[in-house]
Amino acid sequence: MYEYAVSFIGLLLGCFFRLIFPYLQKDVPFTKKYIPVMVSAFVISLLIASTLIGSITIPDTPPSLALLFASTVLQGWGTTDIFNKVGIDWREKKT
Numbered sequence: 001m002y003e004y005a006v007s008f009i010g011l012l013l014g015c016f017f018r019l020i021f022p023y024l025q026k027d028v029p030f031t032k033k034y035i036p037v038m039v040s041a042f043v044i045s046l047l048i049a050s051t052l053i054g055s056i057t058i059p060d061t062p063p064s065l066a067l068l069f070a071s072t073v074l075q076g077w078g079t080t081d082i083f084n085k086v087g088i089d090w091r092e093k094k095t
Helices: 002-025 034-055 065-094
Strands: none
Touching: 002 034, 002 065, 034 065
């Protein structure tokens, strides 16, 4: 039962960190204008993670929870990165 919770949390964190990473790279102090960005990133992460949780296959004997967590974080990060790249490319071709 813990495997599904660990998978969902890994997906959620992977998606969230990928969405918020560009804002954390900036060398400006944290201001209140980043709060709506963080809230929207969290909501989008919840939507993506709840969509991706159905594609996770958990074996009957998982090797370890840490490996499961790491793989789902990477899957959430990668899928969100693909969505971002497709959205950016589509938006640039449209204009």
